[in-house]
Amino acid sequence: MSEGLRERKKRQSRRHISDVAVGLFVARGFDDVTIAEVAAAAGVSVNTVYNYFQVKEDLVLPPEEASPQRLAGIVRERRPGQSAAEAVLARLRQEVRGRERRLGLSEGFGRVLEMMRAAPTLTARLERLAHQMTAELAGQLAHETGAAPGDPLPRAVAWQLGCLHAMVLSEVGRRTTAGEPPGVIAAHVLELIDAAEELMGERLLGYAVREE
Known part of the structure; x- marks a missing residue:
């Protein structure tokens, strides 16, 4: 279903408020900027800000981009014949190649990261x-595979994939801090993902394959 005019305007308003807020936070520090100042700079009311963002932290980490369901959602949406690990690997590669904002692969992210x-x-x-992402993924894997209560395998797989996700974010952050441009960072992160996949055994790569 295509996005309606109302939904598009709401999305654009959310992004505008978030962008204005992040700009203020970067310039002055997260703790030194009030919601009232964000509202004034964005040209909206304080109530409007809170209608879009429940808490101040949401302005920097919007729930739709920083959701506890992120990894579980990737696994739920995987194509038939694809395992949980293959789905996460494929999505990370896609996001790195697209230099997506959710991974920090955008110009100016270095100052945001410092903030x-x-x-x-x-x-x-x-x-x-x-921690929430890993826990939600473990629950999703246990549900899909019909694992018995207390079976450690879904949690072990979720931990491995959660560590992969964290490693990618850490590498982006490390290289961003070192001043590398997004394109260079993306190339190195893709190599890192390839190396991680090579170390994964058949059991992990073949775990929780979605039925055709």
Whole structure:
């Protein structure tokens, strides 16, 4: 279904408010900017900001881009004949090649990353989000495979794939901090994903294959 005019305007408004907020946070620090100041700079009311973003951290980490369901969603959406690991590998490669914002592969992300690392509430949220992603993926894998309660395999697979996701983000962050441009970073991250796949055994790569 194509996006309607109303939905498109709401999406554009959300992005505008988020972009304005991030610009202010980068310039002055996350903790030193109020929601009222974000609203004024974006040309909207404080209530409008809260209608789109429940908490201040959502302005930097929108739930649709930083969701606990991210990895579980990738697995749910995989094509027939594809395993859980293959789906995650394919999506990460797609996002890296597309230099997607959710991975930090965009111009100017270095300053955003510095701002996030300086804000304790944002770093705590990122850490919590990583644990939530792994837990949600483990639940999805257990459900799909019919694993018995207490079976450690879904959690072990989810942990492996969660670590892969975290490693990609860490590599992007490390190279961004070093001043490398997005194109160069993307090339190195693709090599890293290839190396990680080579180390995965048949059991992991063949786990939870979606039926045809």
